[in-house]
Amino acid sequence: MEGNIGELGQYIGVGLTAIGMGGAAIGVGNVAGNFLSGALRNPSAAAGQTATLFIGMAFAEALGIFSFLVALLLMFAV
Amino acid sequence: MISLLQEAATTAAEHTESVASSVAHGETETATGLPQLDLTSFGNQIFWLVVAMVVLYWIVAKVALPRIGAVLSDRQGAITGDLMAAEEFKLKAKEAEAAYDKALADARTEAGKIVAANRADIQKELDAAIAHADAEIAARTAESEGRIRQIRDSADNDAREVARDVTAELVRAFGGVVDQGAVDQAVDSRMKGALQ
Amino acid sequence: MATEAHGEATGLSFHPMDQFIVRPLFGDGDVHWYTPSNVTLWLFAIVLATLALLVLGTRGRAIVPSRSQSMAEMSYGMIHKMVGDIAGKDGLKYFPYIMTLFMFVLFANFLGLLPMAFTVTSHIAVTGFLALAVFLTVTVIGFVKNGAHFLDLFWVRSAPLAIRPVLAVIEVISYFVRPLSLSIRLAGNMIAGHAVIKVFAGFAALILINPGLGALVTPVSILAVVGMYAFEILVAFIQAxxxxxxxxxxxxxxxxxxH
Structure with missing residues (x-):
């Protein structure tokens, strides 16, 4: 297990950055869960709001993808 | 970001060389760095993307969408046409029912009329027959009465003749002179009272 | 760089990013802008797939649709309804463009899931170009249709006057982040899904190196590949x-x- 300290830092950084994706996962779960609880209260209004659901999920997910991108850049491009 | 990309491009360029050398040594080519950040391939990707998108746009917008749109509107048209035809058939059925009802009522009144007409005809014939019969009966009666009167008249005359003759003979027998005129008058006055 | 060292201790080889390399289609050598590459191949596979679904599938023009025709009609109906509902009646003019975009991204994602395939939408160059094209087109449409009123998008009149400048800055930033987030979202999803499948697939070879541990790890990793694959089919559609x-x-x- 030899290696230089820079590589060590790089891997640690990548791992820390990947935590950001967990945040996005929480966000997406929040969106979906709140949609579901709202949809179960008022099922007739749910069908019209699926587009909004996907837009919200996309926005929440995009930030996680940003952190994934940073992780990739740290891993491969630095 | 941009500096990152440039850096990546330079590293990628370095690695292409190393990859090329490893390919020359018969090893399999592997990604070093992120292939997405290899700026040397961007031109290729974008060029072919533009070509493909133009072709795809032509296929979708000029061929596929008009066709699908036409099929969908045809179907909509067929559905509304069928619904309208069904409505028309319903209307026709209603009309037919009305016509049937009317025909039934007409037939009923016609039958009533025919019955009435027949009854009137029969009545007329009956009346005519009754009148004819009445007339015949009257005629017969008149004839019979005529004959009876004739018979009675002839009987009167016979009786008068007989009475005159008998009266005249009686007068003669009694030795009188027969005054024919007086005898006739006496007999007639007597006969008038008797025969009435 | 890091990749060369991966897995060398165990003898496993992980090359999750190899599937994204742009190679010339014929022979070796440099990839010039005109070189037919694997990108070219899969781009035209997308074109052919769209052709098969939308044109060959509807060749019957049947009033009662066949299976392929009803799929084409469903995608038509879905995108048509989406454009009408979200962009409004006057947005329907742009329906062919949006349909083209949808069919392209959908088939790029789906065809990329075939084994040994190349996913064109996993490349920032492709998604970035698409997103920039969308961004520029939409901005031009906005200015042509509304003139200077298009800037009302950034000046939120429903907010109190004091915080409007702050909101304007935020709105402008979020407006210009749009092409970035649009392209990174799509490419990132594709990269992540395919890389994860490749990593799990890399573990599946462990049984050849270490039969004891591999008997435990290999079935799990194969199941994981199957699960991820199913999830990626969903993601491919959702991202399109x-x-x-x-x-x-x-x-x-x-x-x-x-607003």
């Missing part, structure tokens, strides 16, 4: 849907900039 719906949202902002 999201890309299209966000394009519609941007188009709506361009056509009706007032």
């Amino acid at each position: 849907y999201v890309f299209t719906i966000l394009t519609c949202v941007y188009l709506k902002d361009a056509l009706h900039p007032s």
Whole structure:
């Protein structure tokens, strides 16, 4: 297990950055869960709001993808 | 970001060389760095993307969408046409029912009329027959009465003749002179009272 | 760099990023802008797949549709309804463009899931170009349709006057982040899914190196590949849907900039 300290830092950084994706996962779960609880209260209004659901999920997910991108850049491009 | 990309491009360029050398040594080519950040391939990707998108746009917008749109509107048209035809058939059925009802009522009144007409005809014939019969009966009666009167008249005359003759003979027998005129008058006055 | 060292201790080889390398289709050598590459191949596979679904599938023009025709009609109906609902009636003019975009992203994602395939939408160059094209088109449409009123998009009149400048800065930033997030979202999803499948597939070879541990790890990793694959099919559709719906949202902002 030899290696230089820079590589060590790089891997640690990548791992820390990947935590950001967990945040996005929480966000997406929040969106979906709140949609579901709202949809179960008022099922007739749910069908019209699926587009909004996907837009919200996309926005929440995009930030996680940003952190994934940073992780990739740290891993491969630095 | 941009500096990152440039850096990546330079590293990628370095690695292409190393990859090329490893390919020359018969090893399999592997990604070093992120292939997405290899700026040397961007031109290729974008060029072919533009070509493909133009072709795809032509296929979708000029061929596929008009066709699908036409099929969908045809179907909509067929559905509304069928619904309208069904409505028309319903209307026709209603009309037919009305016509049937009317025909039934007409037939009923016609039958009533025919019955009435027949009854009137029969009545007329009956009346005519009754009148004819009445007339015949009257005629017969008149004839019979005529004959009876004739018979009675002839009987009167016979009786008068007989009475005159008998009266005249009686007068003669009694030795009188027969005054024919007086005898006739006496007999007639007597006969008038008797025969009435 | 890091990749060379991966897995060398165990003898496993992980090359999750190899599937994204752009190679010339014929022979070796440099990839010039005109070189037919694996990108070219799969781009035209997308074109052919779209042709098969939308044109060959509907060749019957039947009133009662066949299976392929009803799939084509369903995608038509879905995108048509999406454009109409989100961008409004005047947005329907741009329906062919959005349909093209949807079919492209959908088939790029789906065809990329075939084994040994190349996913064109996993490349920032491709998604970035698409997103920039959408962004520029929508901005031009916004200015042409509304003139200077298009800037109302950034000046939130429903907010108190004091915080409007702050909101304007935020709105401008979020407006210019749109192409970035649109392209990174799509490419990132594709990269992540395919890389994860490749990593799990890399573990599946452990049984050849270490039969004892491999008997435990290999079935799990194969199951994981199957699960991820199923999930990726879902993601492929959802990302195409999201890309299209966000394009519609941007188009709506361009056509009706007032909030």
